Amino acid sequence: MNESRLEQRIRAAMAKGRKALIPFLPAGYPDLERFWDELAALDAGGADIIEIGVPFSDPVADGPVVERASLHCLELGVSLAWIIAELKKRRASIGAEIVLMGYMNPFLQYGFERLAADAADAGVAGLIIPDLPYEEAMDVKRTLGARGIDLVYLVGLNTEGERLAMYAADAAGFAYFVSVLGTTGVRETLPEEITAKLAAAKKTFRVPLALGFGIKTPEQLAAYGDDLDAVVFGSALIRHIEEGGTAAEFMRRWA
């Protein structure tokens, strides 16, 4: 089996002695034009993988910042078809790997066979579907895998023992460790129990481990050392742009 592009990319960052950077931005945010400029800025600013959010009307795993941004993008007319078509036009100029993150229903309506083909064609390396747990994931994972697209699993503070092992045995690309028992959104402090749980996950997973939800600054990660291979940040980036900032400035904190 070919090694996953997502995994390769994270391992390349690790080889340089740093954590891979994975910014998240909802497609079409803050507007349809500027989104692609900010995406280019994330890429130029050192992103290893970029998660493009596919907006959904009912994002249950998200807090208010991502939800507000997603609903705003829906009002602007963003659809999965638009994302894939526009990405395809620009893919050659983007160095980072691209992951689509979104809820099950818009993907399902597009159709997974068609999605796998079109997304592969647009240069997408992975999908993250927060409302698709292991029990429901098999068919989707196979369909995407046939086109070289990884379905990235999420696990969390309450994924233990057998469930953690079950995810680890089947993981592709990287494992996305959710830092809180909660939704996306910036948090000043992360739960203390992360340290031990991350260490356990690191021992269990063969693929690299990314931490996400609530991450704002590199300082928050100091405690986790080598148990962490990559970091995902979304709400903090959206808030920065909401307050008039740019992706380029935001990435300077991290690079």
Place this chain on the structure above:
Amino acid sequence: MKKGYYGTFGGQFVPELLMPPLIELEKAYRDILPSKPFQDELGALLRDYVGRPSPLYRCPNLSRRLGFDLWLKREDLNHSGAHKINNTMGQGLLTRHMGKRVLLAETGAGQHGVATATAAAMLGLDCVVYMGAVDVHRQSLNVKRMELMGATVHPVESGTKTLKDATNAALRHWIAEQRDTHYCIGSVVGPHPFPALVRDLQAVISKEARAQFLEATGALPDYVVACCGGGSNAMGAFHHFIPDASVKLVAVEAGGSGEPGCHHSAAIGKGTPGVLHGMHTELIQTADGQIEPSHSIAAGLDYPGVGPEHAWLAESGRAHYGLVHDADALDAFKVLSREEGIIPALESSHALAWVLRHHDEIPAGATVMVCLSGRGDKDLDIMQEMGLL
């Protein structure tokens, strides 16, 4: 392994963070719910506190007018005024048996919120209710009722600020508070095992009704008709009649105003399959998979989805899914009040309206049961405000 499917409908489409509490609930559903001590305790509560069995009542005046026997299963006479309490007493008791101390609920009009607050107060549990900000204004009296019984009501300001957003908020709250909180979902919706759990708790309706019919008439009814929002009173009214092939099952969805292109709540009649709130089911959505706003004059039917077992009963043809518009429901509301001295909930009025609209298809001498899911007192304020009384 996939679990909780009715044909292609159902499943567990939730964040991984919710799988451990769902697995814990599956265990309680399998091991605690059917156990004799639990069933005895629940049975006593339903009898002494809720007032079960609810009467099966033949409407003398309307039966004469219609030429067939119209029977009402009187869920409106339950404590707190609707079928909702069958579910909340069961889930509340299960919460206590699971060693949790908080009942969490979403509510649209407030009926399920009130029923949850009632069960929580009675069982000594804390109660947290999420309610769309729009509904908090529309149904301020129900907010007061919940608060009187000790519940904390959180207005939800996101999205459309109605039931679907309250459900999102409750799911988010449950992710964070799963250790000591049980999510007492309000209908036969959501991820497995909720659709099965709520159906089993509401099945007391058809269990009683089947025996009551045999006792009163020596035969089963020809029709069982119930309104269908999420579908809990309909599933409860259908369940024990499903093996009886002679009994026609009719669930009635809310068609909205009936004007071309109007918003409605007919997930089965006019929807398409998709995933929302943890289940694969029929949904009111765009071709891109965005959930569309629903509408009904009956707040309790105002939901863009439906329980997965209904989606399957429709697909298999075992049950028929009818449509009733706002004006016909209002008409039925007035007819039952005037003819029988029973003021039905606007939700239940949809079921009655289907019978009135289709009276000429129903053979003379037939027996028809309508599940009168709730009483209509709660609707008078809003109807007065809309100039409908």
